[in-house]
Amino acid sequence: MRLSISHKTYSSWSLRPWLLMKQLGIAFEEHMVLFGDEPAWQAYRQQVPSGKVPALHTPEGLVWDSMGITEYLAERFEGVWPDAPAARAWARCAAAEMHSGFGTLRTQCSMNTLRTFEMKAIDAALQKDLDRLQALWGEGLQRFGGPFLAGDRFTAVDAFFAPVAFRLKAYQLPVQPEVQAYAERLLALPAVQEWVQAARSEPTDPPHEEACTGWANPVSP
Structure with a gap:
């Protein structure tokens, strides 16, 4: 399986299935599509019509949206949801x-x-x-x-x-x-x-940094 995600600094939706699969030991290949790389996003939209991350590429086909991915995994792997x-x-x-x-x-x-x-x-x-x-x-x-x-x-x-x-x-x-x-x-x-x-090695994305300034003052880099 291949999991498409974006910036580990900012992408909360990407974190959810990535972390779930890592914690449960579910094997996957990571595919990173960085914010601001428009050619990469154009290519990505050819594979994922929603144009959003995350998306899981599976033997059965494309599974998108973090909740959709979670339920797909729950049908195939133990431990995704509690047993009780x-x-x-x-x-x-x-x-x-x-x-x-x-x-x-x-x-x-x-x-x-x-x-x-x-x-x-x-x-x-x-x-x-x-x-x-x-x-x-x-x-x-x-x-x-x-x-x-x-x-x-x-x-x-x-x-x-x-x-x-x-x-x-x-x-x-x-x-x-x-x-x-x-x-x-x-x-x-x-x-x-x-x-x-991994986030520490990513390029920064100024529009996402600026999104915080309306509500909060930066304290540390």
């Missing part, structure tokens, strides 16, 4: 909520795996997303016993929230201690550290 029915149902709902929600958090706090920022202000809309995030993570950790969101092992729901862990760190967002501790556990995973190390 209650935990599995909760994990799917939480991942779906991340997939379609938290719009303000996404807009004001674009993922950046290498830099830190200071928020100019946390408005009511962003605080609402943070409150919901804390309630959701707190529910999963308490209900299923941790250290991951749906139990004692990493599953797809953790992969879906990994970009949020980067956002909490990059923008120094105030959250409850148990929420912060969970985010730090995600960031400490060897696969996540591998992602960060």
Whole structure:
């Protein structure tokens, strides 16, 4: 299988299936399409009509969108979702909520795996997303016993929230201690550290850097 992704500094959607497959030991070839390389994107759109990343090229054909990829993998590999029915149902709902929600958090706090920022202000809309995030993570950790969101092992729901862990760190967002501790556990995973190390060798993409300046002040490179 071949997984098409983009910048490891910025591409939150790319991180989700990449991390899931790495953590579960699912073999794949990585195909990088960098932002700003228009000829490469034109060629990519010939293979992936949506023109978006991630996309998984499989023996059965193209599988696109992070949720579509996750469900494809779940049909073929063990461990993608929790085994227990209650935990599995909760994990799917939480991942779906991340997939379609938290719009303000996404807009004001674009993922950046290498830099830190200071928020100019946390408005009511962003605080609402943070409150919901804390309630959701707190529910999963308490209900299923941790250290991951749906139990004692990493599953797809953790992969879906990994970009949020980067956002909490990059923008120094105030959250409850148990929420912060969970985010730090995600960031400490060897696969996540591998992602960060690879990001350090990528070319920067100024439009993505500038997207942060409306909401936050850069603190460190």
